[in-house]
Amino acid sequence: MADNKAQLLQACNLALAGDWDQSHKIAQDYSDSTANWIHAVLHKIEGDVWNSKYWYARTHGKKYEDFSDARDELIAIQSSLNQ
Numbered sequence: 001m002a003d004n005k006a007q008l009l010q011a012c013n014l015a016l017a018g019d020w021d022q023s024h025k026i027a028q029d030y031s032d033s034t035a036n037w038i039h040a041v042l043h044k045i046e047g048d049v050w051n052s053k054y055w056y057a058r059t060h061g062k063k064y065e066d067f068s069d070a071r072d073e074l075i076a077i078q079s080s081l082n083q
Helices: 005-016 020-027 033-046 049-056 070-081
Strands: none
Touching: 005 020, 005 033, 005 070, 020 033, 033 049, 033 070
């Protein structure tokens, strides 16, 4: 993840700012579990439950039900990237 940490942080920042399209473009450029987690949250925001759950299944342990608020979840992703 070290190679894409800055890009994934940018994707979180963009999503938090409401630019889901640009965030989505960044997230789908990578295939690690953190990128997949961002991807899952973006589909959750869009209301695409099936697609969101597909991407959660690729996160190695995260679940659609883990967070009820997408903003809190994006902040959790940022925190995990900053560790």
